[in-house]
């Protein structure tokens with residue numbers, strides 16, 4: 404709330420999370436900078452675009468030293484941390500069912516991390532601090548939100564997501580059956596309900612944008628983007644012989660239809676060989692990685708793992724992001740207690 408007044412944009416979770424950490428830092432002398440010249444200042448680790456965009460504002464409002472960490476480093480550190488430290492972190496999403504995957508820490512690498520933020524980064528992770536960004540696509544979360552806003556007049560991302568939940572993409576997408584008189588094209592592995600051309604029906608319907616329901620447009624858009632990301636991800640996994648693909652980033656937001664589309668895309672292109680995996684704490688890998696990096700900077704008195712156990716969960720409630728101070732036993736998914744919550 405406070406932060407929304409201070410900054411005039413909708414916050415992605417990492418921004419809020421960083422600010423939430425600020426509050427924790429303020430209350431925790433262990434975060435003080437070890438450098439004598441800055442010893443009276445609080446040090447905040449931040450990453451991603453927000454760390455650049457809001458650096459001056461954060462410094463000014465909070466009087467802190469802002470230390471920018473590399474985004475890819477942080478994403479990987481955050482993902483590795485979660486996959487190793489949180490018992491039920493990764494899950495598959497098939498036919499509407501979430502199934503947690505046991506991660507063998509000794510057999511975690513290599514894997515493909517797909518981070519879907521404004522754009523999409525695909526990172527081959529080989530170990531702690533060992534990774535290569537092998538691909539990416541500019542068709543990502545920003546595309547969904549940007550195009551969606553223009554096409555539906557939605558005022559918030561949550562509204563757009565909610566619309567997509569109610570819509571029917573078949574109204575706008577051209578299906579294989581639409582092309583082949585209701586039939587499948589089994590010779591090349593396509594059923595009649597496979598999408599032949601996203602938004603393809605719009606060319607022949609003689610309709611204008613106003614003739615389509617916003618919910619159908621939102622649904623087609625979400626499907627097009629999620630499907631494309633799933634496909635490119637799988638092809639890159641194939642390129643490097645990677646068996647596991649973890650999808651993260653604030654675009655996903657635990658949204659059933661998004662996860663379902665990505666899962667179907669990976670399964671379709673791999674002919675059932677590969678399964679998409681998602682992360683329970685998908686939206687704050689970068690922030691968590693930045694936070695963990697305190698450890699690498701020799702800050703006295705900070706016990707990262709203890710502290711992380713108190714920060715590790717966020718929720719969206721009634722369309723608002725809520726950052727929660729939680730006491731979570733990281734080895735036991737069932738024991739999550741909410742202590743303090745801040746609504747954004």
Ligand SMILES: Nc1ncnc2c1ncn2[C@@H]1O[C@H](COP(=O)(O)OP(=O)(O)O)[C@@H](O)[C@H]1O
Nearest residue numbers: 413415416451520521544545548560652653654
């Ligand atoms: N409440 C929200 N407001 C804006 N975008 C949101 C929201 N929830 C999820 N998103 C999605 O998250 C994307 C940004 O993700 P994020 O990981 O924060 O990337 P970035 O690092 O580029 O800010 C947006 O493009 C949008 O698709």
Ligand SMILES: CC(C)(COP(=O)(O)O)[C@@H](O)C(=O)NCCC(=O)O
Nearest residue numbers: 452520521522523524538539540541
């Ligand atoms: C530039 C970025 C790493 C920034 O990360 P983001 O803020 O989108 O999370 C990302 O938007 C990206 O990987 N874009 C795709 C660029 C490309 O490979 O074509």
